[in-house]
Amino acid sequence: MKSVIRLGLCVAALWGGAALAGDEWKQPGYGGSGVDDDSSYMKAEERGSDKGLYVLLGGGTEGYTGDLASDVNAGFAYGATVGFKPTRGLGLELAYSGGLSDIDTFGPGGASDGADIIRNGGQAAITVGLVPTKLQPYLMGGIGIENHNVRGLAPVAGFSDDTSGYVPAGVGLRYNIGSLITADARVSYNIPFAQDFAPVDNDLGNGRYQALLQLGGTY
Structure with a gap:
């Protein structure tokens, strides 16, 4: 239940920020040519890079749900992402992510010094922007x-040790x-x-x- 609450709070914070920034980046819609009018649209150098290669590094938290929620404590997560946006709305990316967790069965310190479970993974994903704003909410899968x-x-x-999808x-x-x-903030749910x-x-x-x-940066 605690893990579900934490996930819900993260999602609420992300979507709250998107609502406040909905009108911040005024420019033509996806694929539209628009009119080059400074009163309506910001110049490219003012609005920042919204297409091209991007590289990201960061950290956060991860945990498990369902039957695992009571057995494995939430722990530290870290990741690196390399992606490419051919358009303002679409992103293609490859990412590495890792996580450190303790098994709660053995007490607060877990079964050994340091993390009981060390997770390393890689994924390929697509991101789809929802609106053409400077602060852009997106879906990922x-x-x-x-x-x-x-x-x-x-x-x-x-x-036990295992490799899975x-x-x-x-x-x-x-x-x-x-x-x-x-800057990129995301919350994901990973189905095994x-x-x-x-x-x-x-x-x-x-x-x-x-x-x-x-x-990171977009280039």
Whole structure:
């Protein structure tokens, strides 16, 4: 329940920001030619880069839902993303993400020094911008593969090393600051398949959520 509340608060914060910034970036719609009028549209150098290659690095938190929520504590998450926006609305990206978690069964410190579960994964995804504003909300979806490395006494509790797949789906906000700097905040829910690192079924409820804040640039 706590993990669901945390995820809900993150989503609410993201969409609240989008509502406040809806009129901030005045420019033609996706694919439209528009009129080059300074009274209606901002010049390209003023609005920042909204197309092209982007690179992002950041961190945040991740945790597990369903039957895993009570067994695995939320922990630190980190990631790196390389993407390309051929248009203002569409983004194609490859991303690395990692996470550190403790198994709650063994107490606050987990089963070993440091993290009990070290997760490393990679994914390919598509992002679709919802409005052509400088602070742009977007939807994200794709497919990924990840490895869970279980340390200490954790295998006794039914956890073990495993490589499996997942389907990421999420929402985010991206903001271009000036001509180069880009800030990106996203919340995703990752649905597992062929997962055997934990003693639970592969279904929609036994997934992993992640919230990341990343900084980088668009070129």
